[in-house]
Amino acid sequence: MRWLLIALIVIPGTIADVLNTMGMRRNGEVYDFRPYAILRLIASLARSPHLAVGVPAMAVSFFALMALLSIANLSFAVPATASSYVLETALAKYILKEHIGWRRWAGASLVGCGVLLVSRG
């Protein structure tokens, strides 16, 4: 059960991040954070096909995390998500066409290892 939940956290979480990035890139920059503007932003995002899949995928990932947190500690939940740093950096390069130099690769790897150590300790 625990590992099923881990899969339900990582796989939809990864898909959500990629789709949300695509959707937000199409939406254009968000620079106004007044309450009315945020409501307008939500209304505009509700029409985005990428976010229509991305946000529910994020919710699946979130509810799986909620369920996992109720039966296990955060220290069990986090290590699996640590590996997603490198995975998602690779997806960002090949799917989202981001330019990823050595700093980003090294940074993502270091952060992944660091997250693993922090949550084990």
Next chain:
Amino acid sequence: MAHDQADSAELQLTHEVPAPILGAGPSTATLAAGVFEDRSQPFCLKTRTIILLLVVSNVLGNFTLSRGLHEVGRLVSFSPWPYIHAFLNPLVEVGVLLLIVWLISQLSLLSRVDLSYMLPVTSVSYVLTALMGEFLLHERVSTESWIGIGLIGLGVSLVARTVPRTAPVLHKFGDLPYEAAQ
């Protein structure tokens, strides 16, 4: 926005980031009008403010949610009722509210920076969680964790030195570059 005042006390994460993200750099047209110069400063600050908001709401959201769910008890079910029951716990409610703030700030940040920039930079939340455990909850942070915190810090400082956005920006009003579409 009130958060702008908090910028001086903000995490020093992105101070190495070059100010002109896409479209904010001076060109002959913008120098003449002087419009983008005025806009570029709060623009850059707001990106940092979003990062701060994202990290804080993530840490506090996970913390209150985790606390609340332990009060609620076991929650593995395919039926919606246990989840609805869990929402009646005030700690869970605060946690969910904070995670909504987290969602909106994450989407806003993704509209400005690369995914491969956001992910490592926002991992400071793990450092904050560990430090919160040490200083607020008096849990001992192990040597292993301190090494982890060091690695995350190093990773974040590397990524923060890259240009935040490298991918082409599309705009819903066509394929004009962002600054032209504005």
